[in-house]
Amino acid sequence: MGYNILYIEDNPDNMMLVKRALEARGYKLLQAMRGEEGVEVAEAEEVDLILLDINLPDIDGYEVARRIRGSQKKHSLSYLPIIAVTANALKGDAEKALSAGCDVYMSKPINIRELWARVEAFVPSPQNK
Numbered sequence: 580m581g582y583n584i585l586y587i588e589d590n591p592d593n594m595m596l597v598k599r600a601l602e603a604r605g606y607k608l609l610q611a612m613r614g615e616e617g618v619e620v621a622e623a624e625e626v627d628l629i630l631l632d633i634n635l636p637d638i639d640g641y642e643v644a645r646r647i648r649g650s651q652k653k654h655s656l657s658y659l660p661i662i663a664v665t666a667n668a669l670k671g672d673a674e675k676a677l678s679a680g681c682d683v684y685m686s687k688p689i690n691i692r693e694l695w696a697r698v699e700a701f702v703p704s705p706q707n708k
């Protein structure tokens with residue numbers, strides 16, 4: 580069976596990198612390039628894990644995480660795995676991401692092996708059997 584991963588990210592280069600990396604491992608990637616769109620996709624689609632950029636053009640990633648955790652449309656979002664992808668780990672972004680409800684964080688630039696490991700900690704790769 581396949582897993583659907585939602586990546587909320589406004590940078591097309593990061594989006595393409597992650598799409599290729601995750602599809603290579605058998606995951607399906609859903610994409611949102613704005614925060615509010617990301618919340619809507621999380622509520623509307625079957626999603627197994629969320630990768631969340633913090634710097635987004637509308638609402639920031641912290642607010643996205645809070646809205647997802649507090650969703651009144653889909654209560655399972657209160658425990659859906661969320662991995663924050665932070666650009667400023669040294670400036671307290673990571674702690675703020677965890678406070679907002681993210682489970683773990685990883686720093687940019689994105690390291691593909693770290694990405695695979697972080698994702699597989701929550702949803703096993705279909706190609707890792």
Ligand code: MN
Nearest residue numbers: 589632634635
């Ligand atoms: Mn961004």
